Amino acid sequence: MIRDITLGQYYPIDSVIHRLDPRVKLVSTLIFVISLFMFKNFSGYIAATLFLFGIIKLSKVPFRYMVKGLKAVLILLMITVVFNLFLTPGKPIFEFWIVTITDEGLKTAGFMAIRLTYLIIGSSIMTLTTTPNNLTDGLEDLMRPLSKVRVPVHEIAMMMSIALRFIPILLEETDKIMKAQIARGADFESGNIVQKAKSLVPLLVPLFVSAFRRANDLAMAMEARCYRGGEGRTKMKPLIYQANDYRAYALNAAYLIAVIVIQRL
Amino acid sequence: MLISVKNVNYVYGSGTAYETQALKDINLEIDQGEFIGIIGHTGSGKSTLIQHLNGLMKATSGTIFFDGKDIYEKGYSMKQLRSKVGLVFQYPEHQLFETDIFRDVCFGPKNLGLPKEEVERRAKDALREVGIDEKLFDQSPFDLSGGQKRRVAIAGVLAMEPQVLILDEPTAGLDPKGRNEILEQISMLHREKKITVILVSHSMEDVAKYVDRIIVMNQGELMYNDAPREVFRHYKELEKVGLAAPQVTYIMNRLKEKCLAVNTDATTIEEAKEEILKALKQRSIHLPGNR
Structure with missing residues (x-):
């Protein structure tokens, strides 16, 4: 689905x-x-x-x-x-x-x-x-001229790559939480719109909690590796x-x- | 026979680049009241197998019988099956969502459509069984410690009063104290309430201490399905698939090789102690002039 x-x-x-x-x-x-x-x-x-x-x-x-x-x-x-x-x-x-x-x-x-x-x-x-990483690398490179007019190109590219990276992770997480709640008898399919929307609470709350936790972990991991934005940053695999x-x-x-x-x- | 798995195969991502056969012709029988350990390397199919047992995943081929009834038969109520086969996922605390602990535990029984008093009784019982104090009942589950959260989440499944309790790595990420508490509580539930417990783990030490039978999974196949001491006899084969027997098994085997005629069947430290003392005593009798 x-x-x-x-x-x-x-x-x-x-x-x-x-x-x-x-x-x-x-x-x-x-x-x-x-x-x-x-x-x-x-x-x-x-x-x-x-x-x-x-x-x-x-x-x-x-x-x-x-x-x-x-x-x-x-x-x-x-x-x-x-x-x-x-x-x-x-x-x-x-x-x-x-x-x-x-x-x-x-x-x-x-x-x-x-x-x-x-x-x-x-x-x-x-x-x-x-791969999402390649894609944002390419995008960053193509948009580089825009940084002359103060467009935060590197930041945009970084946000995009993080967002793309998180899509499969969050999908997997959703799947897991959904299964855990189904195992507790939750029903995500039947009922009218109001009931269906209500039944999403046990899915969305844990999902948001986990997304915030992951974002926090990622920020820490990036800082631990001395990430401080795009200035002077070189690439391991330049295009x-x-x-x-x-x-x-x-x-x-x-x-x-x-x-x-x-x-x- | 409570659960019987017959020739179950499971293939995921069929027709794509990711196609994998996660389960290969699994045959398995589980009796009422057993305490079973499932062990396997990451990706060996153990999580896939347990999700089949409560109908969260459907086998590509083969059948599963619960209480003599084919769960894939038309009209079989999966919801009922799930209330009888309680599954606690890995890191179950990630499923908590309510504003307070008590309400979260009520979620399961409420979904079963039980009357309010029954729901509350079950939630209270379940929380008591996992050792959560009544004072904590109206706290937010997000304010608890890691071990407490885990126990609340387990209570959430227990409150449905399942006949079979399946736990996927219930001790992952806990400190030794939290780990022992959880395992002791599970073992107590098994002894006192006579529920069938299936414990998925990759710690042989944990499993050896509690279970009656060990199922070893490797690359989607059942490798061993026997009593712990029988399985640990194959400790060299277990090593080859990235698992290990408890350290006690190694010590006993080394002792036997080197000098002492011990029985290598011991699976826990207590058993090993007895066995070594016995062997030492025997030796001192046989050696003249020792006394």
Whole structure:
């Protein structure tokens, strides 16, 4: 149940995509997302589909895993589709009672659905193939120019990596506490909304207590190792571009150009 | 036969990169009133096994019978099973949530749908059994010491008055005094209330002192399932899987190797003392001119 959340969950295998520099993956994801919103006709989507499935193939991560992330946004996706489908003005192709579906509505709804789906899958590939630590390292490096305008880049990156690191820990903790309370006869599933909300108290109280305890322990451990922020801090594994990373950048550029060209046709 | 586990397999994360077989063809029988120790290395499947016994985890294949009834049969009430098989998790104090101790202990019996007086009687009994003073009843569980918290949490399960009490490493992280108190209280519950106790531990010393039978788990399989002295005879094999027999076993074996004809079956210090004294006495009789 709670294990279905794929965002921020690394899939540990070895592939070309896994070995890429996190900066490359961040930039490519960004390019891919931007490209999705540039399309106005189907030919662009064919390019995006080819690109996306090529990357999925290379990443060796089972396709099921990427689709899992979609479940979380399924409702949002449906709402978007429904709104676009029924509320877009244009040439009606189907009319029934107060429901009108227009040619344009059908088109935008379709495009919107594909866009959102690809967006989720695209970003899932990044999180599935990159460890949270790598990801924040890459992010910190890419955002470094912002520190000139006093954006606390290092702190943001540190907070992100801690938050990401804690997701699986807290999930596991939730699972444990849930089991312990079920063993004491707790019931998390039946009853109406009020009863269900009430039944969460025995889960949430221990969970918060444990989250605070862990945060405290972590702060102590960091201080014990003399952590004092990002200034002058060096990395054990600094990010260095390899030949493959340049190839990936080249591929990205090629994709972007292809998309722009296709749009012009 | 109270609990009978038949050909149970459990695989988790099937079809993913993490696929692991946590239990491999487990067959096990547990009688009413037994005191059993389950021992195994971290990741040997002991925690997985005990969670099967009260239905928190469902076997991938195989069946479990409780009191002669198949717990996987349709319509079998898991809630009832859980009230009969009480499971105390590792670090049970992490499950405390109420504003005071008494209310926290009431949580279990209240979930069973018992009348208020019965709930309170059970909570009071359970707290007394684990040695929590009545003065502490309206304190917040978060203000207690580590050992006290643990005992309150155990009371939370005891208050359901289970027939079988399973404890997963109840002494982890406690000081020697707290450890002995908890183990003594559990042993007393077993003697006086005749409940079946299953104690999961990786301390052979703890287990050897109290249990009638030891189950050794290794990589998801039952390695040994026998009386402590029989299991400790295999102390060399136990070492190979990262476990060890009690220190007494080593001393007795060394003594036998070197000089003294002792019986190496002793599992506790008291037994060893008797055995060594006996052997020494015998030797002094056999050696002429010693007296």
